[in-house]
Amino acid sequence: MKTKKIKVGIVGASGYTGSELIRLLLNHPNVNILFALSKTNNKRKITDLYNDLIDETDLSFVDTINNDVDVIFLCSGHNKSIEFINNNQIKNTTKIIDLSQDFRNNNFHEKSNRKFVYGLPEINKKIISKSKNIANPGCFATAILLGLIPSVKFNIPEADIHINAITGSTGAGIVPKESTHFSWRNNNITWYKPFEHQHLEEINNTLKSVNEKEYNLNLITYRGSFSRGIYCTSYFESTKTIEEITECYKKFYLKSSFVKISKNEIDLKNVVNTNKCLINLKKINDKILITSVIDNLIKGASGQAIQNMNIMFDIEDLIGINLKSIIY
Structure with a gap:
């Protein structure tokens, strides 16, 4: 049948x-x-x-x-x-x-x-x-939220959350613009919409839906010299151990088909052309570093x-x- x-x-x-x-x-x-x-x-x-x-x-x-x-x-x-x-x-x-x-x-x-x-x-x-x-x-929102949601849900951040995210040129759409012109974008990098990117509203709303505690998010987005992908790093202070944090993430994404936690450093080529989000977690002194990568078009x-x-x-x-x- x-x-x-x-x-x-x-x-x-x-x-x-x-x-x-x-x-x-x-x-x-x-x-x-x-x-x-x-x-x-x-x-x-x-x-x-x-x-x-x-x-x-x-x-x-x-x-x-x-x-x-x-x-x-x-x-x-x-x-x-x-x-x-x-x-x-x-x-x-x-x-x-x-x-x-x-x-x-x-x-x-x-x-x-x-x-x-x-x-x-x-x-x-x-x-x-x-x-x-x-x-x-949104593409930035997806990469950022998947990296941050378990931390916010389990009250891991103890201060402001700082986010840097860089996207490929396809994120700007198919209609040609000055900022997507090859001769300008190639071998170049620039920030845009620092601290006021339009995805901040949906990011804040979504984080609030998993934990009513409000966090101050400092987001800077960048245009990268590549076509596809978003590479995102988020960091904040926390007294939790990296073992505790990793366990929270593994528990949260246990049944996820596409979000995976990697103990190794990750890069865009791990995810370009896939529907996956890879996440890497590190603790350096009192700082927690969360790296999340996705294909912006997939x-x-x-x-x-x-x-x-x-x-x-x-x-x-x-x-x-x-x-x-x-x-x-």
Whole structure:
């Protein structure tokens, strides 16, 4: 007996997160992509834009939705998802997974009466499984939260938390900008939005949901001279031993499909092209150093969105996203 496939639609399908969804979902055994919407590439074959998908799909981009889908992924960018829901008659039974920041902090869409759940599976899996609408976390937020949540839950930090996180150029999206121009970004590094990055609000809200104690977060984000990945270091003072802290993390992530604790130093090549988050813990004098690494386009976006879809449709987390890193 064949399993009924999930009928999927992708909006904003020719951007980085949308095209990653296409690549991953084409190889998901439980999925059938019904439409890939891209107004800028309407009627073009997907394989005309992406040579790597030749002989894998005959789909062409469209400029209107097909309402026969079970779930729609919204990948059109910030402030576009609200507009899209406002302007399209989406069936109440159709589930939505939004990859923008539109519903991460303000989780209710009044016109459609849709309430969104914050889609970080490592803390919200049960709620996600019962939800029809998911606000997929931001890439920086994912890397930072997965590194910090066990510490905050178990009251490990005893002072301010300092965070440095560097991202690849794909984090800025597919539309060319001065800060993504090769001749400027190559062999270069710069900070941006120090202490006021837009992901801080969802990070603070999520940490407060696991522990009401408020922590002062000092976040500096950087643009790196590479394409994919986020490398994050968080540090704070604590009297706990490294053995106690490691035990807390192992206990917290014991049943996690994708978050793993490494006793060795970690790097981006361990996780690029995967849905994994690797975490390394160290104590130096009274300072606790937490390193967390992810692929910004997969665990930080499209892969996590598929993980949420799997949970919503009662499919094993790993299906379709049990990927291996490139390493070299």
